[in-house]
Amino acid sequence: MAKRPVEVEASDPFLEAFSKALDWVLKNKLLVIGGLVAFFVVMAAAAGWVYHRNSYEKRGGLAFARALRIYRGLPPQAKADDVEQAVRAFRVVVKEYSNSKWASFAHLYVGKCYSRMGKGEDAVREYALGVQGIRSEKYFWPQWLTALALAREPDKGIDTLKEGLKGEKPFLEPYLRYNLALLYQEKGDLDKAVGILEDLRGRFPSSPFGMEAQRLLEVLR
Numbered sequence: 001m002a003k004r005p006v007e008v009e010a011s012d013p014f015l016e017a018f019s020k021a022l023d024w025v026l027k028n029k030l031l032v033i034g035g036l037v038a039f040f041v042v043m044a045a046a047a048g049w050v051y052h053r054n055s056y057e058k059r060g061g062l063a064f065a066r067a068l069r070i071y072r073g074l075p076p077q078a079k080a081d082d083v084e085q086a087v088r089a090f091r092v093v094v095k096e097y098s099n100s101k102w103a104s105f106a107h108l109y110v111g112k113c114y115s116r117m118g119k120g121e122d123a124v125r126e127y128a129l130g131v132q133g134i135r136s137e138k139y140f141w142p143q144w145l146t147a148l149a150l151a152r153e154p155d156k157g158i159d160t161l162k163e164g165l166k167g168e169k170p171f172l173e174p175y176l177r178y179n180l181a182l183l184y185q186e187k188g189d190l191d192k193a194v195g196i197l198e199d200l201r202g203r204f205p206s207s208p209f210g211m212e213a214q215r216l217l218e219v220l221r
Helices: 013-027 029-072 080-096 102-116 120-136 145-150 154-164 173-187 190-203 208-220
Strands: none
Touching (some): 029 080, 080 102, 102 120, 154 173, 173 190, 173 208, 190 208
């Protein structure tokens, strides 16, 4: 009687690879455990940094919003001491949140304060610091800022602001829209000012400019 040939099962490449990998893991348990621990430590550190950074930016934004309320509350013919109060509030942002994006905006508003006080050279210096900070963060920044802040020209400002809003503005859009509303208010076109402020409040409710839009709407209505 003829013998039946012995059947040899074909090896599965995946199973062989898995078996080899399992053998390696079993032989190098300490190395694997150390690698996993290092991975989770790095992930925890990264998560902590992101949380700290977001919290830092949020606190900076709230401090800037407080300073902005002081500035917006100044009367047209405010005394130097009153304007200086706004300067001190913005200086807090510059000092305590120097690595946040709000520090650059604080420099710009300190420049506006100095402009109101007749300190032209100091104003230009602060504007330069603000522009430099925003450029270093690679944010869109139109060239009209200093001229618009120093020489109040509503018609020219409105045109340039509208042009600026056509570009990429991931962070500056609330600022641009807020200033556009202020220029319409200055011209006496309150309907357009209110419309822009309502849009700003609805689209950027947590932005300091969105919160300031809400306050200004309460004044205009």
